[in-house]
Amino acid sequence: MFPYIAGRLFESIIVLLVLSFAVYGLIGLMPGDPIDLMIQGDPKLTPADAKRLKALHGLDQPILDRYLAWLGNAMQGDFGYSRNHSKPAIDVIAGGIGNTVLLLGISLILSLAIAVPVGVYAALRPYSKTDYIVNLACFAGISMPPFWLALLLIILFAVVLKWLPAGGMETVGDGSFLDRLHHLVLPVITLTIASVGDFTRFIRASMLQTLRYDFIRTARAKGLSMTRVVTGHALRNALLPLVTIVGLSFGRLFSGALITETMFAWHGMGKMIYDAILGNDYNLALIGLLFATGLTLIGNFLADAGYVWLDPRVSLAGREQQQ
Amino acid sequence: MSRPQSIARRMGRRFLQHRLAVGSLVALLLLALLSIGAPVAESLLGLDSETTNLFQRSQPPSFEHPLGTDEIGRDLLLRLLHGGRVSLAVAVAAALASAIIGTAIGVFAGYYGGRFDAILMRFTDGVISLPLLPLLIVLAAIDLSKLGLPDSVTQSEDVSLYRIIAIISVVGWTTVARLVRAETLTLKQREFVRAAVAQGATGGRIMRVHILPNAVSPIIVATTLSVGNIILFESVLSFLGLGIQPPVASWGNMLTNAQELIWSAPQLAVWPGLLIFVTVIAFNFLGDGLQDALDPRAAD
Numbered sequence: 277m278f279p280y281i282a283g284r285l286f287e288s289i290i291v292l293l294v295l296s297f298a299v300y301g302l303i304g305l306m307p308g309d310p311i312d313l314m315i316q317g318d319p320k321l322t323p324a325d326a327k328r329l330k331a332l333h334g335l336d337q338p339i340l341d342r343y344l345a346w347l348g349n350a351m352q353g354d355f356g357y358s359r360n361h362s363k364p365a366i367d368v369i370a371g372g373i374g375n376t377v378l379l380l381g382i383s384l385i386l387s388l389a390i391a392v393p394v395g396v397y398a399a400l401r402p403y404s405k406t407d408y409i410v411n412l413a414c415f416a417g418i419s420m421p422p423f424w425l426a427l428l429l430i431i432l433f434a435v436v437l438k439w440l441p442a443g444g445m446e447t448v449g450d451g452s453f454l455d456r457l458h459h460l461v462l463p464v465i466t467l468t469i470a471s472v473g474d475f476t477r478f479i480r481a482s483m484l485q486t487l488r489y490d491f492i493r494t495a496r497a498k499g500l501s502m503t504r505v506v507t508g509h510a511l512r513n514a515l516l517p518l519v520t521i522v523g524l525s526f527g528r529l530f531s532g533a534l535i536t537e538t539m540f541a542w543h544g545m546g547k548m549i550y551d552a553i554l555g556n557d558y559n560l561a562l563i564g565l566l567f568a569t570g571l572t573l574i575g576n577f578l579a580d581a582g583y584v585w586l587d588p589r590v591s592l593a594g595r596e597q598q599q
Numbered sequence: 600m601s602r603p604q605s606i607a608r609r610m611g612r613r614f615l616q617h618r619l620a621v622g623s624l625v626a627l628l629l630l631a632l633l634s635i636g637a638p639v640a641e642s643l644l645g646l647d648s649e650t651t652n653l654f655q656r657s658q659p660p661s662f663e664h665p666l667g668t669d670e671i672g673r674d675l676l677l678r679l680l681h682g683g684r685v686s687l688a689v690a691v692a693a694a695l696a697s698a699i700i701g702t703a704i705g706v707f708a709g710y711y712g713g714r715f716d717a718i719l720m721r722f723t724d725g726v727i728s729l730p731l732l733p734l735l736i737v738l739a740a741i742d743l744s745k746l747g748l749p750d751s752v753t754q755s756e757d758v759s760l761y762r763i764i765a766i767i768s769v770v771g772w773t774t775v776a777r778l779v780r781a782e783t784l785t786l787k788q789r790e791f792v793r794a795a796v797a798q799g800a801t802g803g804r805i806m807r808v809h810i811l812p813n814a815v816s817p818i819i820v821a822t823t824l825s826v827g828n829i830i831l832f833e834s835v836l837s838f839l840g841l842g843i844q845p846p847v848a849s850w851g852n853m854l855t856n857a858q859e860l861i862w863s864a865p866q867l868a869v870w871p872g873l874l875i876f877v878t879v880i881a882f883n884f885l886g887d888g889l890q891d892a893l894d895p896r897a898a899d
Contacts, residue, residue, distance in 0.1 A: 299737070303737065305742060306742060307742035416876075418883065421879070423854065424872030424876065427872065435862060524727065527730045530732075531731055531732030531733070534730075534732050534736075538839070539858075549733050553736050565737065569729060575728075
């Protein structure tokens with residue numbers, strides 16, 4: 277088990293390094309570099325000044341050298357300054373991580389709390405009317421553009437009914453626990469609807485497959501009730517692959533969080549990354565993207581490690597395949 | 600000679616049994632027809648989707664404007680149809696490009712196997728697990744002139760169209776690649792492929808003549824299913840102002856303005872989103888139906 281996990285950890289670090297180089301290169305291709313922006317702000321600067329400034333900040337170096345210099349600083353915890361927030365980029369991101377984790381965490385738990393019972397219920401009555409309706413609802417959730425869903429929710433609950441705030445983190449001057457909860461409702465609903473369909477379909481398929489196994493028939497044959505068979509025997513086996521699916525879905529969840537946070541002015545990492553990219557805030561965009569990727573990779577890694585822990589057959593199979 | 604026909608007929612019958620898929624196909628054809636016909640209808644009726652009329656802002660539906668007008672007096676129905684042209688064209692083009700990339704990667708990985716396969720598949724898994732939207736936003740924001748492209752390209756009107764097709768294809772190929780690889784792995788073990796190897800056929804010929812024609816069903820299914828996802832990506836990027844640029848209408852960018860106007864003209868937010876939703880769900884149902892029809896073993 278240990279070599280497998282160590283190997284995966286090593287892989288994740290490599291992926292993160294490769295990605296950091298790719299993202300570093302891409303960010304450099306965004307319109308206007310810092311010197312161009314300075315020139316815009318000061319018309320007296322001549323092209324010669326611009327060249328000297330670029331040399332001063334090392335912008336005339338080859339991209340690999342610049343990347344390695346950035347990486348060296350990053351390893352020491354120096355991720356540069358955020359242009360638009362006027363403080364270290366790492367501090368800005370640190371302020372957003374908690375909000376994103378809160379939003380993602382609640383939505384994920386809520387999605388699973390809906391998906392598991394509904395998926396199992398549908399799998400126990402395959403091809404029935406209930407199953408059909410559940411399937412339709414799942415397709416609807418998967419096909420719903422999240423930003424449109426957010427718009428509709430804002431129109432219904434904030435504009436028409438005036439029950440909930442249209443966005444933001446808290447009412448100015450209030451900020452109590454209940455008030456913040458109030459502001460969380462619509463973002464959480466949006467993100468949950470966007471992710472619950474896939475989970476439900478997956479659990480239904482997994483449960484349907486598990487119910488065909490011989491040990492289920494044996495359990496039924498020895499006289500256990502269907503409830504006992506499902507909760508005692510089938511559920512564990514059917515939910516095992518869910519660990520992987522949840523791990524792999526972190527990337528998509530984060531994409532959903534970016535939209536949701538932008539729509540509801542929720543100050544999380546997603547909105548920060550979006551604002552940073554649009555506002556030419558290179559250092560912030562770079563570290564934000566890397567943090568998002570890093571969080572996703574950690575999610576994948578934990579899912580893989582969790583799977584091996586729950587099902588030791590995986591690592592054994594992997595080793596046999598390698599030999 | 601009757602055998603292939605009967606297989607096709609059986610597939611057709613299975614597809615027709617999937618009523619949602621049939622309905623979706625009809626709806627999509629209708630939508631495509633209307634979108635393609637929009638310019639024709641415009642010139643016949645003497646209307647224009649880009650004419651603004653500041654005296655008729657955010658009008659309710661009327662005889663002249665069946666769905667009303669938007670915030671600067673443009674006919675909403677015509678703009679929706681024009682947006683449909685763009686959104687559908689982008690989606691189909693990006694889906695085809697993704698299918699080609701995915702098929703190539705999948706068949707090479709599956710056929711050559713070994714370390715080559717391991718690297719390609721880790722790469723594919725990596726792309727699948729990434730937070731794609733932030734990366735797409737960066738790709739959509741990069742300055743094309745810094746890539747050394749000539750001004751004739753970077754300044755052209757259609758550049759936002761080609762750019763979005765390109766960046767979505769870069770991330771959209773993964774599903775096809777995985778399915779084609781899996782299919783290639785099974786096909787590789789079959790007698791007819793081994794016979795071809797024994798006869799001395801080259802790898803390229805085996806992949807082209809023996810494997811790909813037999814992997815067509817998963818490619819079709821995965822491509823159809825990916826169109827829905829691609830429309831979602833296109834619409835969200837256009838909505839965020841990074842995809843199709845106004846005044847060219849797309850369903851996504853029509854919602855950008857609607858968001859600012861939710862307090863004064865909330866009705867503008869309804870139609871573009873509804874069309875995105877209907878199109879995406881129709882492609883998903885269609886893919887589901889095709890899967891049942893083309894690959895009965897895959898059904899559950």
